[in-house]
Amino acid sequence: MTDHHRSGSLYDAIGGLDALRRLSDTFYRGVLADPLLAPVFARFTPTHVEHVAVWLAEVFDGPDRFTTDLGGHQALLRAHLGLAITEEQRLRWMELMAEAVREELPEDELLRRRVLEYFDWGTRIAEDVSASPAGTDLGDPGPTPRWGWEGLR
Numbered sequence: 001m002t003d004h005h006r007s008g009s010l011y012d013a014i015g016g017l018d019a020l021r022r023l024s025d026t027f028y029r030g031v032l033a034d035p036l037l038a039p040v041f042a043r044f045t046p047t048h049v050e051h052v053a054v055w056l057a058e059v060f061d062g063p064d065r066f067t068t069d070l071g072g073h074q075a076l077l078r079a080h081l082g083l084a085i086t087e088e089q090r091l092r093w094m095e096l097m098a099e100a101v102r103e104e105l106p107e108d109e110l111l112r113r114r115v116l117e118y119f120d121w122g123t124r125i126a127e128d129v130s131a132s133p134a135g136t137d138l139g140d141p142g143p144t145p146r147w148g149w150e151g152l153r
């Protein structure tokens with residue numbers, strides 16, 4: 001592993017949007033085949049895979065297209081309102097994502113660790129938000145969080 005990795009963005013080290021699309025695609029194939037998670041994603045559409053890839057690109061310090069085109073941080077949080085995600089479901093989500101990371105991301109221990117730390121952090125927020133009913137006013141959650149080699153900025 002080189003220091004070069006640590007000076008650029010996680011987005012570049014991951015391999016950019018194409019790698020995030022592969023990650024998202026592999027992950028959701030697992031989710032939709034999982035008895036505990038599939039019911040939560042009953043209204044899943046293929047655009048979901050692309051939107052998640054675009055969100056992750058922004059979180060990992062790539063282009064900010066989720067903010068400019070897809071409603072930004074508030075829209076991301078709102079998408080989870082009313083889902084009533086359980087801790088058991090969150091943990092299964094993490095397991096499937098860890099598998100997808102192993103399959104699709106470069107074999108770089110620190111990179112994979114940082115990416116999974118983000119998912120652990122983010123899924124807890126999704127679980128919290130999901131306890132409130134659809135349409136709840138979340139106020140202004142601030143800009144999209146950005147994750148780097150040192151974690152949350």
Ligand code: HEM
Nearest residue numbers: 040041043044045048051052055079089093119122123126
């Ligand atoms: C870091 C963690 C997470 C990220 C980055 C994330 C990302 C996203 C994004 C970007 C959307 C909007 C998709 C769209 O516009 O089509 C979304 C919707 C959704 N998320 Fe998450 N999510 C996370 C955690 C979770 C968890 C833990 C669950 C449930 C176990 C979950 C369930 C859903 C569902 C059911 C939707 C709506 C599905 C749909 O639009 O068909 N998410 N998520």
